[in-house]
Amino acid sequence: MNPNPPLPPDQPRFLRLFLASEREVRRTVLAMVPSLADAEDIVQQTAAALWEKFAEYDEARPFTPWACRFAQHHTRRWLERRAIWQRLLEHGLAEELTQRREALRPEMERRLAALEKCVEKLPEEQRRLVTGYYYDRTGIGALAEAQGRSVEAVYKMMQRIRQALLECVRAATAQEVEA
């Protein structure tokens, strides 16, 4: 038996399509399950399922919506096994949030375009924290240790930073409108 079987010919095409859609897939999952670690699990499951079903993909249709439907399906399956997330999204709230997010999407795209500039305006210490948490994916505990703060203090700081970024994004859009 050959220990190194040849890679399936579809693999490079799948990788290209998936990498182009990965960001939207991840956003779809995070909209329902914002916890980064949990969302990562779901995205991984989605990626594996997409590859398994890739033979069924219709090239005539765009890949991203197909992939996002898988992501929604795997998110729902994941939620079924998590009591705490069920509590949050039960009684139809999950569906309601999905629909409302779709309605808000154009406005979100427009306003959140200012996010990069808003991040640049953060004081250096806050920017380092955001970078550690979102870019390096360092846990809150490790960030707290590194900064000599309590875990709760860092959670609070992250909360305040996100609030400040949202206000900045809204203010930036308001200025655009006034101009």
Next chain:
Amino acid sequence: MCAGCDRAGGGGVNFPSPEFDGAVAAVCDGSVLERQAEELNALLRTDAAARDEYLWRVELHARLACDADAILGRDATAVSEPAPVAQISWRRAALALAACLAVLLGGVWLWPRAASQEDIVELVRATGSVSWSSEDGRVRPALEAGARLSEGSLTVEGAASSAVVKFRDGSELTLSGDAELSFSDHGKKRLTLRRGAFSADVCPQPTGHPMVIRTPAAEAEVLGTKFSISAVAEQSTLSVETGRVRLRRLADGATVEVASAQSAVATLDATVKMEASSRGVAAARWREDFRTKPSELWQGSWLPAEGAEPARMATVPHVAATRKDGTKVITQAVSRKDSSAGRIVSLMPDSVLTMKFRMQRSKPVTVLLSRHESSGAFAGNYELVVPPSTGQTDASGWRTVSVPVSSFIAKMRGYQQPPSGGQVSLVYIVCYDAKAGMEIAGVAIESAHAGTSTNP
């Protein structure tokens, strides 16, 4: 009521409010509590403005996470370590590549976080050697605060090590000293304490789903209370601070209700009557001069008096920590732990630690005290480093040092500083130089206001 439950708030979440801000942030950070989730669900289903605000905040969080390389990548090079292009592209490609490889290699799931696993607890604080292992043999050594752990066993090695873990409902467990605890949560929290001790602050559990704790000798059912439990060989000791815990002896199924401020001991000997009783309090004066062979509560190498040489304890190797590669950091130490009969000594504001010791090499000595509240709850590890120049040295090289216990420093945040009140459950004297050749001829913790402890 545990601190974690208090933070969840009560009486519903309004919008706008700090409670709403906190709950949405907890959702984003994966630390939302059950009650927060229920209250947020009720609010979002009925308040359109709150729903929109929730979506905006989650979307901003999602953008920061998904577009981190675009939004933060260039900043990372400016404010943090350089982020090479290869590293960024690897992040994006690794996921898809791993998916393909997983299938190609016979469907084996290659990623560290498998689909069927769920994080049950978060490691809130850790000192010393703390590791996690699963039944299928996976091991995560040298854990740090912030680690999320799925079903498995948490091992704390070394008398000076400790770990605080928190369940998603806010229930908190503190393991101190050598301990091994397995945990699972399939709608009902099940803990198995194989050895060692932990104290717990348990939030009210769902009706019909009590937390179940099993030790080699007993089983306890907890609905929501504060307690501590220890398992040493075939003997388990339960101490309840608030609430009520039912303890069942495995040998014969006999049960006893343990109420606030009471303790009960369960062994494998079914002929002994199992009963709850009020806890005694250790005396505020304790001393040991090693003239007779110390009990097994001591760890060290005992040397009897000989000629002019006093009786003494020489250090023996102890595990202080585990490195990332799984190898152990070994120290030389002498230690004394408490017994089921009681703690070692009660601490008073004027308590003083006195120690007579000798070293072949003049090195700093660290003294660590584990403190428990009178109620049984773990109250922190405290340490003091004694510099080589401290104290009076006699002609035979024996040095005597006296230091107020109030000068000891808490090893982890969140514990009372300075230590005052409560009782000492461990005295741990350590030198980090393996060749220091430390011997201890006497140790005492004494207050001017109490009689001497008669503990073994």
